[in-house]
Amino acid sequence: AQSVTQLDSQVPVFEEAPVELRCNYSSSVSVYLFWYVQYPNQGLQLLLKYLSGSTLVKSINGFEAEFNKSQTSFHLRKPSVHISDTAEYFCAVRANSGNTPLVFGKGTRLSVIA
Amino acid sequence: DVKVTQSSRYLVKRTGEKVFLECVQDMDHENMFWYRQDPGLGLRLIYFSYDVKMKEKGDIPEGYSVSREKKERFSLILESASTNQTSMYLCASRVGLSGNTIYFGEGSWLTVV
Numbered sequence: 001a002q003s004v005t006q007l008d009s010q011v012p013v014f015e016e017a018p019v020e021l022r023c024n025y026s027s028s029v030s031v032y033l034f035w036y037v038q039y040p041n042q043g044l045q046l047l048l049k050y051l052s053g054s055t056l057v058k059s060i061n062g063f064e065a066e067f068n069k070s071q072t073s074f075h076l077r078k079p080s081v082h083i084s085d086t087a088e089y090f091c092a093v094r095a096n097s098g099n100t101p102l103v104f105g106k107g108t109r110l111s112v113i114a
Numbered sequence: 115d116v117k118v119t120q121s122s123r124y125l126v127k128r129t130g131e132k133v134f135l136e137c138v139q140d141m142d143h144e145n146m147f148w149y150r151q152d153p154g155l156g157l158r159l160i161y162f163s164y165d166v167k168m169k170e171k172g173d174i175p176e177g178y179s180v181s182r183e184k185k186e187r188f189s190l191i192l193e194s195a196s197t198n199q200t201s202m203y204l205c206a207s208r209v210g211l212s213g214n215t216i217y218f219g220e221g222s223w224l225t226v227v
Binding site: 006032034042043046049051090099101102104105106107 | 118144145147149154155156157158159162164172204206214215216217218219220221
């Protein structure tokens, strides 16, 4: 079975400052890793994912995450945040074979302050 | 674009009522999921379905059942609603074994009074 730990439940940050949202996972098998974002009163949207290959993956809106197998981590970063990035962010993991469901962390609420 | 539609955005039900939450996807996905989202607890898996008429329990199936008679539709049933089932319910779908990304509906806010 897989599990995910998001180390911060809330992260306040000033606009244009950098941010890192931390995610660690546990699994006895190889995994796929995901970050989802949820804006207020909406469902979840995929932000980025790691399946294989390059350990650094990027989204179209400036976020990036790096898969670190030795640290079992998949931290999300952005060098300069905007007010519109205010949302809840979920890290998720699944085994990379079989019809296994996604296992989610408890979420990190990012609040960008003007 | 994949579309996952949850029939009701906001519902208010009384304790003891039988509640149906409906979810339809339009991309012929084999896998469908029901999650429950609560503040501070993230998303917890209630049930999922590999294919038509197939279902598997997730982490918190107690008090819930599901039905998947057609590929595009996955229903969550609360047999006898209780106040501790007040929550946001999220449906999702995914292509089967080769699928990497799951797509979510907008969510159904259920209040049980």
